[in-house]
Structures are given as C-alpha cells and as structure tokens.
Amino acid sequence: MSQPVGLTRRAALGLAAGALVLGLAGPAAAEVNFAGKTIEWIIPFSAGGGSDTWARFNAPLLSKYLPGNPVVVVVNEPGGGSTKGTNLFAARAEPDGLMILGTSGSTQFPYLLGDPRVRYEYKDWKIAMAGPTGGVVYTTPALGLKGPEDIGQLKGKDLVYASQGATSLDLVPLLGFRLMDLKVQHVFGFKGRGDGRLAFERGEVNIDYQTSSAYLKNVQPLVDAGQAVPLFSWGVLNEAGEIVRDPTFPDLPSFVEAYETLTGAAPSGPDYDAYFAFFTAGFPAQKMVFLPKDTPDEIVAAYQKAFEDMKSDPDYQANAEAVLGTYGQVTGPLAQALFEKGTTITPELRGNVAGMLAAEYGVKLGED
Secondary structure, three states: OOOOOOOOHHHHHHHHHHHHHOOOOOHHHHOOOOOOOEEEEEEOOOOOOHHHHHHHHHHHHHHHHOOOOOEEEEEEOOOHHHHHHHHHHHHHOOOOOOEEEEEOHHHHHHHHHOOOOOOOOHHHEEEEEEEOOOEEEEEOHHHOOOOHHHHHHHOOOOEEEEOOOOOOOOHHHHHHHHHOOOOEEEEOOOOOHHHHHHHHHOOOOOEEEEEHHHHHHHHHHHHHOOOOEEEEEOOEEOOOOOEEOOOOOOOOOOHHHHHHHHHOOOOOOHHHHHHHHHHHHHOOOOEEEEEEOOOOHHHHHHHHHHHHHHHHOHHHHHHHHHHHOOOOOEOHHHHHHHHHHHOOOOHHHHHHHHHHHHHHHOOOOOOO
C-alpha cells in the first residue's frame, strides 16, 4: 500500500472512508450485543501517560457505540516496559470481545527486539483500530533555553532523562539523543511516561518527552506557566516517507530539523537507519487496539464500526483534536497495513540495535 504511515487526522479519515464502506456496517455486526456486560480495556502503562489519556478519551465513546452499550473500563497494568500487562492479555483474554488491549510503541519494541519477557505474538491478534501519534521533547528553563531557536545550547550540557527502559518507547529518544550526540544520562526503571513527567516536575530530570495527547493535556500547562520549554517534535511521515513537521505542533521543528540545527547536516547512516525504523514502529502505528485471534469476525466488525461511528459524535468532534492532536484513528485495511509495518523488523537491524544497547548502555534484553 502507498498510504502515508504518519497520518494527519484529515488524511487518515479520508483514506479510511473506503474501508468503512467495505464491510463494517453489514448485518453481522448488528448480531453482536454486549448489553449488561463490562469490557476491560487493558492498558499496560501507568495512569496519566499518553496511552492512558488516549484510552480514557475513547472508552466512553466506545461504550456508546458498541451494540448493547456495555461499560468499558480502562485497567492499567504497568510494568516490564509494558510487557506485563500485554502478557496478561495474551494469557487471559477470551475470544468473546470482553477484554481488549491497547498497545503502544513500548509494546512493539520488546517484541521487535526479541525481548525474552515477551510472551505474546502480534500475529495472533486481530486489530480493531490503529492511531498514529506524535511526541514533543521539552526541557527546563533552568538550562537557559528559551525555545527551539536555542537547541544548539543543548550541546555539552548534562541532561538527565527518566526512562521506562531501553526496550520501551523510550528507545526512540535514546536513539535520537545518541544520534544528536547529546550528553544524556538515561535513568531506567520508570513505569510510564506519566511517571517521567512527574520526575520532571519534581526537578529530578531536566529533559523529557511526552506523546502528543499527554503533552497537550499535562505539559502545555507547564509551558504556559513558564515551567517547561518545548524544543522539537519527533515529526510525522509524509507520503514520500520523509520526516516532516508534525501538524499538531506546526511551530516546532521536527527531529530532522533539530538534528540539522545541532550538526549542520541532514541525518544519515546506520545510526539514523536504526532511529528511523523504531520511530516508524513507535509513532505512525503507535496506538493499536487488539482482540484475541479467535474472536469471531462479527465481534471484530462491531468494534471497528464503533470506532468509526464515534467520529461523528459531538463529544468526539469537540475534543478529539485536544486529546489526539491532528491524527486520525483508522480501521479496516489501513489499520492492518499500519499494524504490519509497525511490527516488522529485519534480523540485521534487530541485531545492530540489541548489540548497541548491550555495548553502550549495559542493557540486556529482558531487563529494564
């Protein structure tokens, strides 16, 4: 497929329209009825982070548009770089539609790297929805930076970053900061990006990033209060597969622009290839919702239809951009394409990144 994998909300909605018509509204979906049921939405991260914010925005709308209007409860199961809650889903979920899983790049990365903590197989699951996202890197005004124009001042500064672990979504900033040749101490062991933000607020770390939804909700107030300074976004992919500015944050340079400001050249080479691969897995296909592999097609279709129908809801339309940014949530063939792209890696690249983590950070797969 030739669709862009880093989708703006408008582009994603347009591309998904055809998929919608192709079978999400058929009679099979109408046969499903969740009346009187409670659905557990497993989020393998702590409360307050981007994945939690995303799920809690969608949960009441999903309840409203699933047949029978079941109660949808978000259940946080953090730990193990998100492998704990994901393993729980893989072991306990029945093919009845009453337990769903929300994943993030932090869930994809251990899988892509062959982390021994992973006891789940993405190919065993059926995708209900995919949602691209972005992220913003920010720092403290105590370092003397006032905005993106001061990115060059990061060179040589002692930076401290609160990380969930080297095989979590924090692999993207690890690879990115390394590529930029920044002096960053990665403090591993935090349970979620929400915990990382709290460490930033306590003054324990001085550089952080949050996914777009968490940034808009929890960090923008810090920026407005003069307590945080945004530097750059990770960016999105355009149709040519190039990293460009994130339309949610049009005034912030992308990672590529920030790199060029720091180094005077465009990023290239094996280290950039590694960064690009995990950025792609972590953000264009960043949020996904899954059901167990044996779930009947009519239940999967009911979920897909609910995720599409909610887009016309006034509450969704009023609040989606504030929570999700300008990214779309897609279903059907487009979601499947993003799913496949975000869970595939070459053996050579897997070996290169795993070797670098062991040699430079003392990280063994399976350890936070």
